[in-house]
Amino acid sequence: MSAVRSTMASWRAEKPKETVVVECTEVSGDAETGEHGDSKQRAQHKPRILTWHTYLAALGLLAIILLVADISETIAAHILRERDADDPLANWGKPGTGTEELSWYPTDFLRDVVPVPCHSHNDYWRKVPLFSAIYAGCTGVEADVWLREGDLYVGHDKASLQPNRTFQSLYVNPLVEILTHQNPTTDFYKGNKNGVFDTDRGRTLVLLIDLKTDGPETWPWVMKQLTPLREKGWLSYSEDGQFHQGPITVVGTGNTPFDLIVGNGSSSYRDAFFDAPLDQLENSPYNSTNSYYASVNFWNAIGAVWWRGGPSETQLEMIRKHLREARDRGLKSRYWGLPGWPIHVRNFLWEVLVGEEIGMLNVDDLDAATGQDWTRPGTF
Ligand SMILES: *[C@@H]1O[C@H](CO)[C@@H](O)[C@H](O)[C@H]1NC(C)=O
Ligand SMILES: *[C@@H]1O[C@H](CO)[C@@H](O)[C@H](O)[C@H]1NC(C)=O
Ligand SMILES: *[C@@H]1O[C@H](CO)[C@@H](O)[C@H](O)[C@H]1NC(C)=O
Numbered sequence: 001m002s003a004v005r006s007t008m009a010s011w012r013a014e015k016p017k018e019t020v021v022v023e024c025t026e027v028s029g030d031a032e033t034g035e036h037g038d039s040k041q042r043a044q045h046k047p048r049i050l051t052w053h054t055y056l057a058a059l060g061l062l063a064i065i066l067l068v069a070d071i072s073e074t075i076a077a078h079i080l081r082e083r084d085a086d087d088p089l090a091n092w093g094k095p096g097t098g099t100e101e102l103s104w105y106p107t108d109f110l111r112d113v114v115p116v117p118c119h120s121h122n123d124y125w126r127k128v129p130l131f132s133a134i135y136a137g138c139t140g141v142e143a144d145v146w147l148r149e150g151d152l153y154v155g156h157d158k159a160s161l162q163p164n165r166t167f168q169s170l171y172v173n174p175l176v177e178i179l180t181h182q183n184p185t186t187d188f189y190k191g192n193k194n195g196v197f198d199t200d201r202g203r204t205l206v207l208l209i210d211l212k213t214d215g216p217e218t219w220p221w222v223m224k225q226l227t228p229l230r231e232k233g234w235l236s237y238s239e240d241g242q243f244h245q246g247p248i249t250v251v252g253t254g255n256t257p258f259d260l261i262v263g264n265g266s267s268s269y270r271d272a273f274f275d276a277p278l279d280q281l282e283n284s285p286y287n288s289t290n291s292y293y294a295s296v297n298f299w300n301a302i303g304a305v306w307w308r309g310g311p312s313e314t315q316l317e318m319i320r321k322h323l324r325e326a327r328d329r330g331l332k333s334r335y336w337g338l339p340g341w342p343i344h345v346r347n348f349l350w351e352v353l354v355g356e357e358i359g360m361l362n363v364d365d366l367d368a369a370t371g372q373d374w375t376r377p378g379t380f
Contacts, residue, residue, distance in 0.1 A: 001084060030088060048301065051142050066342070115139045118361040119208065129170050134178075134196055137309045140206035140360055143171050144254070147218040152225060168225055176228050179247055192233060195247040201329065204236055204249045206292065206360075207331075208275065215255035223272065226250060237271040238289045243330070249258070251275050253293045262290050278333055281325035288330030296322070298335040305339055316356075323356055332359030340364055 057345075119140030120133035132143045145167050146153045152167035175196075182194040182201070193203040211218050229235050229248055236249040252261060253275035261274045262285075276286035278296035285295065301322070302315050311319060326333035335353070340346050350361060 142208040147213040208256035215257040235271040294326040294331040295334040297337040334360040
């Protein structure tokens with residue numbers, strides 16, 4: 001990164017200098033060979049055209065250098081990612097490993113995993129849904145859920161839905177398995193509220209459920225399928241205005257109807273929470289008794305961040321306002337749709353958001369987010 005930056009810096013510094021040199025050469029060249037009265041005029045005009053071309057060429061070259069720098073950053077990141085030969089998920093799903101039928105859940109693999117507040121977006125398309133995210137240490141995972149013929153399926157779009165990729169098989173059952181392992185019942189040990197992370201057993205894992213089909217129709221199915229987790233007392237809940245944290249915190253987004261989360265008859269008990277709109281918290285009914293995240297699309301709410309200069313002063317003020325509103329209501333702020341490329345822009349934005357104490361960092365690149373090195377300037 002520092003190499004990239006210094007390359008960029010020297011390019012910025014050199015560009016005008018070079019232009020000046022070319023201009024001078026042309027002017028003097030013209031002046032020397034110039035004939036009679038129009039030499040002065042030509043000396044004024046021709047260099048201007050050349051300068052314009054030179055600028056274009058320099059800009060083009062600059063763009064190419066930055067592109068190459070960014071591609072090599074990306075490649076370096078991928079090479080680094082291949083490093084982990086001990087990855088317990090490396091052979092998942094391969095024939096002969098007993099994992100082909102989704103029936104095998106690694107439970108011992110979380111021993112050294114240190115949780116970090118990042119949310120693994122679109123988690124199900126990873127090689128091993130859920131586990132990849134937990135193994136990377138992310139304390140939030142997301143499932144896009146579709147109601148089809150009496151069951152809930154997980155997938156990014158209709159075409160990706162498969163009979164064996166259900167909400168139950170990919171999320172609920174594995175979580176029950178992991179938590180059962182984390183909470184053994186022995187004569188010496190009776191506690192049953194350990195979370196999934198060995199290194200931080202009090203940490204909750206947020207299960208963000210993005211309803212893709214009709215909300216009022218689909219939501220009751222979600223509530224019903226969470227029963228195994230609910231019965232064990234593993235869901236965070238709120239009652240009588242108090243939030244009680246459990247190993248799993250269920251948050252509904254997408255088509256999830258706020259009414260169905262709030263309106264629960266005369267009971268004040270809730271074990272699922274709303275993903276409130278981060279940019280509309282002022283004078284809103286959202287607080288920690290009914291919501292957990294407060295999220296918004298970064299591009300829509302804050303706008304584009306193109307360059308390493310990061311968010312503008314106006315953008316930063318907007319971000320601070322959002323995060324303050326969320327904090328005041330006890331909600332975890334989260335931006336999705338963060339720019340993912342170029343990598344140095346993304347990393348810088350992550351640094352800014354963490355510096356501003358964002359509640360949850362939304363990521364598509366788990367290893368980059370949890371590898372910690374992105375917070376240190378000068379990596380790569
Ligand atoms: C899911 O089912 C499809 C088709 O029946 C099969 O090709 C695939 O290997 C199965 N995947 C898993 C992980 O069980
Ligand atoms: C509503 O309350 C009942 C118990 O009174 C509970 O079983 C159910 O899960 C609650 N619904 C939600 C969305 O929390
Ligand atoms: C949370 O919001 C609900 C609905 O807007 C309100 O009735 C309740 O008093 C609020 N609770 C807290 C602790 O702010």
